[in-house]
Amino acid sequence: MAGNVNVGQVRNKQVLLKEFVSGFPKDSDMLFTTSSVNLKLPEGSNGVLVKNLYLSCDPYMRGRMSIPLFTSYVDSFQPGSPISGLGVSKVIDSRNQNFREGDLVWGLTGWEEYSVISSTESMFKIQHTDLPLSYYTGILGMPGMTAYAGFYEICTPKKGETVFVSAASGAVGQLVGQFAKLMGCYVVGSAGSQEKVDLLKSKFEFDEAFNYKEETNLDAALKRYFPEGIDIYFENVGGNMLDAVLLNMRIHGRIAVCGMISQYNLDHPEGMHNLMHLVIKRIRMEGFLVNDHFHLYPKFLEMVIPLIKEGKIVYVEDTVEGIENAPSALIGLFHGRNVGKQVVVVDPL
Amino acid sequence: MAGNVNVGQVRNKQVLLKEFVSGFPKDSDMLFTTSSVNLKLPEGSNGVLVKNLYLSCDPYMRGRMSIPLFTSYVDSFQPGSPISGLGVSKVIDSRNQNFREGDLVWGLTGWEEYSVISSTESMFKIQHTDLPLSYYTGILGMPGMTAYAGFYEICTPKKGETVFVSAASGAVGQLVGQFAKLMGCYVVGSAGSQEKVDLLKSKFEFDEAFNYKEETNLDAALKRYFPEGIDIYFENVGGNMLDAVLLNMRIHGRIAVCGMISQYNLDHPEGMHNLMHLVIKRIRMEGFLVNDHFHLYPKFLEMVIPLIKEGKIVYVEDTVEGIENAPSALIGLFHGRNVGKQVVVVDPL
Structure with missing residues (x-):
């Protein structure tokens, strides 16, 4: 050519x-x-x-x-x-x-x-x-807007709530966790290596973080970090993690489904078995695409740019x-x- | 004794x-x-x-x-x-x-x-x-309130939308379908016998109804009745029906999860494989319990009693x-x- x-x-x-x-x-x-x-x-x-x-x-x-x-x-x-x-x-x-x-x-x-x-x-x-x-x-583009719209619009968070973020050191997750901390939530993230877990705790100041690859029982891991349950789950991975989260949601919890990266390369997605918990706990589980939310982009920049400059978001x-x-x-x-x-x-x- | x-x-x-x-x-x-x-x-x-x-x-x-x-x-x-x-x-x-x-x-x-x-x-x-x-x-008790709260509060229906109800001839389903018809929606119900299907069409005036036990492919059945997709699914059954519905939801659709009767007697619930459609179609899936909504009971009776007396709801x-x-x-x-x-x-x- x-x-x-x-x-x-x-x-x-x-x-x-x-x-x-x-x-x-x-x-x-x-x-x-x-x-x-x-x-x-x-x-x-x-x-x-x-x-x-x-x-x-x-x-x-x-x-x-x-x-x-x-x-x-x-x-x-x-x-x-x-x-x-x-x-x-x-x-x-x-x-x-x-x-x-x-x-x-x-x-x-x-x-x-x-x-x-x-x-x-x-x-x-x-x-x-x-x-x-x-x-x-x-942070100033699509992933930033995704975290912003997903957290503030879909999760409808309140101060003091418990928040779990999967793929938490990724482009979107690291911001969701920081937004949640700024709001006064208790925030736990999962990631796939010790390096990422360290980053979540030291750099992004998550309250807790764990390496999902080292947990043989995700339900037990979540119960360890959320003895009272999860108010908000920001879903990036799908699969077994989602199924374990469903067991640990609190009443009137919210799950913002941003993506399910663990499923993208499978010929047949894994089965979720715990959806009845949506009823038992009256959970709202909502998928979203950032494209529906770009009217908020100017408002988002207005919020996030000062936070970056002041070092309150990294x-x-x-x-x-x-x-x-x-x-x-x-x-x-x-x-x-x-x-x-x-x-x-x-x-x- | x-x-x-x-x-x-x-x-x-x-x-x-x-x-x-x-x-x-x-x-x-x-x-x-x-x-x-x-x-x-x-x-x-x-x-x-x-x-x-x-x-x-x-x-x-x-x-x-x-x-x-x-x-x-x-x-x-x-x-x-x-x-x-x-x-x-x-x-x-x-x-x-x-x-x-x-x-x-x-x-x-x-x-x-x-x-x-x-x-x-x-x-x-x-x-x-x-x-x-x-x-x-x-109709005037718990199932009536369930249909009322689930449909009007959780499904947030609009005139002209397409509505699917499973277990549609049951205590709750028959009312959801009739509420949806009164609102000007296109309504299809599923049930488990020809007698129930006839009832849905002749007595409750659903637009269409089908016997899920006679469908070898629920996805194909839903595509037949909803060529343009489903705006609202009132979920009573769970299992394969929910998985097929997820494939057929429209953008910004809503799923009110009332119950999953097909799963209640299983030792291990069936797996749902199509949850990524929540993201693709930006679907809100929300579980609810009628107990959270009884403050609406007087308002509900005020609406439903005249409808019964006028023969507009059976x-x-x-x-x-x-x-x-x-x-x-x-x-x-x-x-x-x-x-x-x-x-x-x-x-x-």
């Missing part, structure tokens, strides 16, 4: 989906190619040409790597085409009146060095550039350098190899 | 739980005895002596027949003691200032001809006696005569043998 590069053209390294994935994604499911891109958009274009700076690895992307199953959710990637995902980019050329050369933006882009964005509805212009730009893949990223490391970073997400938000640096500017 | 009957004393036939039940309840799990009761309460009593007229068979009673599992729900019955349940009764003697001889009441009573009620907090005085008294075990009961038939009526509930609300007539007055 790498052809001659004409005047005004530059090479464009890309990550393509090779074919639809089943089970855990592997290196061989993706391939690299180099095409070329003209740094000036042609006459008649209505698009925006961007240089990608940071690419975001997010669990929901797993669904896009498979044959489309659900008409209502997200489109699948096209085998043979670049993977798409959220990222932070710089506008190189624009034929769209809302964006101009030099603008920094975040939104849906391609896993490549340069992308031409033709539909810009989901592209946000970055106004606050005095924080790390990579944060717009995380954010941990797991950064890999170079687009050539993007596939393994994405794959690592499903094995819990990332510690914090997984970001790929394409070009740090 | 049947002793000599003294002056002022009458024989009191009782149904006792023999021992804790596992699996489906059987005739041999209950036994009859005859004790005697004095028709005058002793000095110093603060109770109410009632003659039981109608006894109610309700699915939740299954939980009370087992070793207590859930501290937060209902107490287990005591082996060797009379079963307790809801019923309609007449006050024979009262030492409680809120009740007097001749009052008709409904609430928690014993499976026996006469009961002494010592805690009267959950006893309602029947004000409207121009409707069948048995209705206070059904109610079907399945009545057996005589307390000696109470155990088989209760057992029948878990095999779907009842058609409509299962009532036991102890004494029709």
Whole structure:
């Protein structure tokens, strides 16, 4: 695919989906190619040409790597085409009146060095550039909004309540826990390594944290940390953890279902056996997608930016350098190899 | 147990739980005895002596027949003691200032001809006696309030939405369907026999109904009746039906979890595999217990009594005569043998 590069053209390294994935994604499911891109958009274009700076690895992307199953959710990637995902980019050329050369933006882009964005509805212009730009893949972007909407809107938390967060050191979980602490809740997180558990307690100041891989009985583990039960569960993992949580919810508890990463690579999801507890404890269990909540984005930034600047909220990223490391970073997400938000640096500017 | 009957004393036939039940309840799990009761309460009593007229068979009673599992729900019955349940009764003697001889009441009573009620907090005085008294075990009692609270409070229905009700000809389901029709919803019910399906369509005027036992593929059945998906599911059965419904919910759908009768007699509940649809479709799934909603009871009666009198709501009961038939009526509930609300007539007055 790498052809001659004409005047005004530059090479464009890309990550393509090779074919639809089943089970855990592997290196061989993706391939690299180099095409070329003209740094000036042609006459008649209505698009925006961007240089990608940071690419975001997010669990929901797993669904896009498979044959489309659900008409209502997200489109699948096209085998043979670049993977798409959220990222932070710089506008190189624009034929769209809302964006101009030099603008920094975040939104849906391609896993490549340069992308031409033709539909810009989901592209946000970055106004606050005095924080790390990579944060717009995380705390200031989709995962931040997910934590915000999921916790404040879906969990309807109250001071003093008990909160459990799974995948708690991840892009979303680390924020949910910190929001809950700021509200005066008792917060426990689960994660998959001692390093992450330490991070939860020392850096994010969770009250307690545990390594679910070292617990032979999740029900017993939850009873240890929540002798009086759980008011709020922020669900990121699904599977056995959810089933154990259902046994430990308190009356009128709430479960915000953000995702179920433990189930994404299974051919057949595990069975949940304890749903009758929804009735017994009068639990509200509610799934949500951040896309329904972006009208709150300005309000969210207004809240979170001062908190970051005052050091009241911290954010941990797991950064890999170079687009050539993007596939393994994405794959690592499903094995819990990332510690914090997984970001790929394409070009740090 | 049947002793000599003294002056002022009458024989009191009782149904006792023999021992804790596992699996489906059987005739041999209950036994009859005859004790005697004095028709005058002793000095110093603060109770109410009632003659039981109608006894109610309700699915939740299954939980009370087992070793207590859930501290937060209902107490287990005591082996060797009379079963307790809801019923309609007449006050024979009262030492409680809120009740007097001749009052008709409904609430928690014993499976026996006469009961002494010592805690009267959950006893309602029947004000409207121009409707069948048995209705206070059904449409005008706990099941009616369950349908009302579950549908209007938990399902948050809107005109034109699509509604699915399982166990739709039962004590609660038949009302939910009729409430939904009154609101202008499209309503489909499932039940376990052709007779019940006919009832749903002809008597309760559901738009459609089907016999789940004749469907080899519940997902396909739901797609046939809900080509555009389900906005509201009123869940009475659990198990495979719930899993199939999850596949067919619409975006922002709601599932009110009233009960899961298909699971009550299993040693280990079946697994639900499709909970990720809660996220994909942003579904709210909420368990509820009618006990949390009795503050709405006066409002409910104000709505439902005129509807009954005007013939806009009908109610079907399945009545057996005589307390000696109470155990088989209760057992029948878990095999779907009842058609409509299962009532036991102890004494029709």
